[in-house]
Amino acid sequence: MGVMLSVKNLEVYYGSIHAIKGISFEVEEGEIVTLIGANGAGKTTTLHSISGLVKPKSGEITFCGNDLRSTDAHKIIQLGLAQVPEGRRIFAKMTVQENLEMGAYIRKDSNIQEDYERVFQRLPRLKERRRQLAGTLSGGEQQMLAIGRALMCNPKMLLLDEPSMGLSPLLVNEIFHIIRDVNESGVTVLLVEQNAKKALEIASRAYVLETGAIAMQGDADELSNDEKVRKAYLGG
Amino acid sequence: MDFLSQIINGLGIGSIYALVALGYSMVYGIVQLINFAHGDIIMVGAYVTYVVLVVAGAPLWVAILASILFCTFAGVLIERVAYRRLLNMNAPRISLLITAIGVSIFLENLSQLLFTSSGKSMPNLFPNQLLGLGEVQISSISLINISTSVILMVLLQILVNKTKIGKAMRATSEDADAAKLMGINTNTTIAFTFGIGSALAAVGAVLYCSAYPMITPYMGGMLGLKAFVAAVLGGIGSIPGAMLGGYLIGIAESLTKAAGGSQITDAVVFGILIIILLFKPAGLLGKNVQEKV
Numbered sequence: 001m002g003v004m005l006s007v008k009n010l011e012v013y014y015g016s017i018h019a020i021k022g023i024s025f026e027v028e029e030g031e032i033v034t035l036i037g038a039n040g041a042g043k044t045t046t047l048h049s050i051s052g053l054v055k056p057k058s059g060e061i062t063f064c065g066n067d068l069r070s071t072d073a074h075k076i077i078q079l080g081l082a083q084v085p086e087g088r089r090i091f092a093k094m095t096v097q098e099n100l101e102m103g104a105y106i107r108k109d110s111n112i113q114e115d116y117e118r119v120f121q122r123l124p125r126l127k128e129r130r131r132q133l134a135g136t137l138s139g140g141e142q143q144m145l146a147i148g149r150a151l152m153c154n155p156k157m158l159l160l161d162e163p164s165m166g167l168s169p170l171l172v173n174e175i176f177h178i179i180r181d182v183n184e185s186g187v188t189v190l191l192v193e194q195n196a197k198k199a200l201e202i203a204s205r206a207y208v209l210e211t212g213a214i215a216m217q218g219d220a221d222e223l224s225n226d227e228k229v230r231k232a233y234l235g236g
Numbered sequence: 237m238d239f240l241s242q243i244i245n246g247l248g249i250g251s252i253y254a255l256v257a258l259g260y261s262m263v264y265g266i267v268q269l270i271n272f273a274h275g276d277i278i279m280v281g282a283y284v285t286y287v288v289l290v291v292a293g294a295p296l297w298v299a300i301l302a303s304i305l306f307c308t309f310a311g312v313l314i315e316r317v318a319y320r321r322l323l324n325m326n327a328p329r330i331s332l333l334i335t336a337i338g339v340s341i342f343l344e345n346l347s348q349l350l351f352t353s354s355g356k357s358m359p360n361l362f363p364n365q366l367l368g369l370g371e372v373q374i375s376s377i378s379l380i381n382i383s384t385s386v387i388l389m390v391l392l393q394i395l396v397n398k399t400k401i402g403k404a405m406r407a408t409s410e411d412a413d414a415a416k417l418m419g420i421n422t423n424t425t426i427a428f429t430f431g432i433g434s435a436l437a438a439v440g441a442v443l444y445c446s447a448y449p450m451i452t453p454y455m456g457g458m459l460g461l462k463a464f465v466a467a468v469l470g471g472i473g474s475i476p477g478a479m480l481g482g483y484l485i486g487i488a489e490s491l492t493k494a495a496g497g498s499q500i501t502d503a504v505v506f507g508i509l510i511i512i513l514l515f516k517p518a519g520l521l522g523k524n525v526q527e528k529v
Contacts, residue, residue, distance in 0.1 A: 053413050077419040089414040091407050102407050105400070106419035153419070 004029045004157055004188050005050070005081075010059035012045050019045045020056070021212040027157070032179070032189040034199040034220065036233060037209035043192040044086050046209070047161050051083045052076050064156065078106050080156035084163060086192075088146040092135030096126055099134050099145055103152030112152075119148040122178065140171035147178060157188040164195045176202055196233035200224040208233070241373045242494045243487055248378025249447065250486020251385035255440035256463030257470070257478035258392065259311075259433030265473035266409040266429045267323055269332045273314060273339035275460015277434045281307045281441030282451040283347055286356055296361060304438040311434025312427045314339055320423060340456075347453040358449040361442065381443050388436060389479050395432070396475065405429055409473070458502075465509050471522025480520055484508070 005027040012020035020042045027033045037043050048054035050061055052073030061068040063081050071079070082103075091099050100119060104112050120127035123144045129137060134145055143163055150158055160179065164172040172195065180202050183189045193199035200206055200220045208216040208229065216223065223229050256278060263271045284306045289299035318339050322332050365376045396402040407415040408425045415422050444459065445451060466485045470477030485505050492504045512520065 051417060053416065072421075073413075073416040074419050074421045077417065083417050085414060085417060089411055089417075091410045091414070093410055094403070094406055098403055098406075101403060102415070102418045102420070105404065149418070 002029055003027070004064060005190065006060070006062050007046070007050070008060040010046065010049060010061065011057045012042075012049055012054060013057050014045075019212055020049070022059070023207075023209070023212070023214050025207050025214065025217070027188060027190050029156075029188055030183075030186070031205065032183050032191060032203045034191040034193055034196075034203035034206045035209055036193055036196040036199055036206060038233075039194065040211075041209040042212040043209055044161055045212075047083065047086075047159050047190075047192055050076075050159060051081070077153055077155075080154075081159065082150040082153050082155035082157070083159040084143075084146045084150045084161060086161035087165065088142045090134045090137075090142050090145050090149065092133065094134055095131055096134055096137070096145060097130045099149050100126075100130075100152050103149035106153055115152055115154065119151055122151075122181065123148050140167055140174070143167060143171075143175055144178070147175075147182070151182065151187075155187060157190065158182065160189065160191045162192060162194060164193060164198060172198060196229070197224075197235075200234075238494070242490045244372070244374050244378050244382075246487030246490030247483055248375065248381040248486065249489060250466075250483035251381035252440045252443050252447070252459075252482075253463045253466045253485050254385050254479045254482025255388065255436045255443070256460065257466040257482045258389070258475060259437050260464050260467040261470070261472050261474065261478040262405075262429050262433050264467070266405060266426055267319070267332075268329060269319065269323075269336065270464070271430075271433075272333070272336040272460070272464075273318075273343060274433065274437060275456035275463065276340050276343040277307050277311060277437040277456070278441040278444065278459055279347060279451070279453060279456035280310055280343065281438035282358070282445050282455065283351060283356075284438075285361075285442055285445060286358055286451060289361075290356075290359065300439075300442050303442060304435050307434040307438035307441070308431045311430040311437075315427050315430040320426075323426065324423070344453050344456070351453065353453055355450045355452040358445045358451060360449065361446040364446075377447055381447070384439065384443060385479065385482075388439065389475065392432070392436075392475060401425070401428060462505060465505060469509055469512055469519055471519030474519070474521045477519055477521035484520075 003026050008024045009022045010020050011022055023046065035043050035046065045054055049056045050068060052068065052071060056069065063079055066079050068076060091102060100116060125141055126145055126148055129141065134142065137145060163175050167175065176198050179189060179191065191199055191203060200223060203220040206218065206220045206223050207214050216229065224234065259274050260271065263269055281303045284303040285299045288294045288302045289296060318335050319332060322335060362380050363376055367374045367376060396405060404420045404425045407418065407420060408422045412422045462485060463482065466481035467478045469484060470481030488504055488508055489501045492501045497504065
């Protein structure tokens with residue numbers, strides 16, 4: 001059990017807008033850590049900095065001892081860090097099967113077939129629809145596909161950006177159940193969520209992001225009992 | 237059966253438009269850039285064929301191969317030098333478009349400098365015979381053009397739909413950032429697309445030279461523009477669309493000429509473009525899969 005992902009003094013600007021103001025946090029191996037906060041707090045920007053889609057101005061990002069800031073975006077997945085992006089970003093004009101193939105793009109070994117089966121076992125609804133264009137799936141199925149796609153590279157760690165967005169409460173429960181299940185199979189999880197209640201339920205630790213800075217941090221249980229967190233994020 | 241002969245004639249010329257249109261369409265599909273320098277790649281391909289075949293005296297197959305390889309390299313080089321930085325900085329599309337026009341003028345002037353602006357005449361590349369099938373007269377060149385374009389389109393469809401790099405091309409064209417998250421090197425994928433498009437243009441150049449054996453530094457202009465029209469007509473971004481558009485334009489031209497309208501063929505071609513787009517703005521086979529949000 002060591003620190004898997006560490007972010008130190010991260011600063012990100014969009015032009016003259018100071019989006020992330022020196023945040024630091026860590027994720028240890030095996031944990032589910034959640035980053036909660038309102039719209040525009042900087043959650044997605046933080047994730048995009050980790051995955052190389054946004055170039056930070058300063059700060060350190062290390063994953064398993066590798067400096068991610070000097071790693072090209074397309075090479076980060078090779079280190080074992082996969083992302084389920086906000087809004088799912090599945091390839092709508094490709095089939096479910098092809099989307100999963102893209103998830104396994106970096107793999108050169110021959111066990112991919114077994115991994116399809118594993119993903120289909122975990123997400124049986126995808127199996128029925130494997131020949132269907134991904135754009136024709138329902139929102140919940142698309143989210144499952146995005147998760148399945150990220151799992152196809154056998155990641156050590158999964159970054160999830162708002163997996164509950166736009167889903168019915170029933171589906172949200174299902175997605176969170178899957179996330180917990182994935183974590184129990186040995187994948188470390190960093191979960192970014194607006195749905196703080198759900199996120200705090202499955203996370204071991206949490207960071208609260210407010211306008212680009214970390215306002216609070218601690219055990220998920222403690223934070224869900226905290227008066228300020230309850231008022232601001234849990235609806236009293 | 238003069239009508240049928242004209243149709244086949246049109247398909248022969250349309251095959252050339254189709255091959256060039258594929259390059260426009262694929263590049264547009266992946267980076268939303270109208271690569272106006274693409275037409276000039278035909279000219280580059282024609283001159284390479286000429287130099288290797290006539291000046292160096294090599295056999296025809298060597299000249300064709302050299303032309304394909306050189307154009308592939310040129311396409312990749314143009315992407316690397318002129319477009320990549322703009323693409324990676326997410327520059328406005330208008331800047332890319334202006335750059336493409338710049339590259340086009342650069343290529344035309346460069347070839348003028350190297351070969352002067354007076355045309356060079358190409359020897360006969362393929363046997364040109366009239367084959368009679370009953371009452372239908374078909375030129376052997378039309379047959380060569382049509383079969384080449386059909387074979388290449390089938391190969392291209394297999395490449396795009398079945399191979400790993402083809403799937404990476406489709407993923408990149410849909411969502412480049414998501415493709416990066418999958419570990420796809422989008423820069424390489426884009427360069428590959430430019431290379432394939434330019435290789436097809438080189439084949440188009442060889443076929444064009446066998447039908448119209450006069451090459452000039454500006455030959456890519458109108459030909460490129462018509463191929464671009466073919467791509468838009470068929471639905472830009474769609475491979476079968478580019479082929480369909482190319483064939484339609486070839487047939488329209490051929491029939492207009494046969495009807496005695498040689499002077500107005502271009503007006504007819506662009507008139508068809510305007511009318512079809514009025515009714516099908518996305519082109520004949522252009523489609524949008526709506527993504528559920």
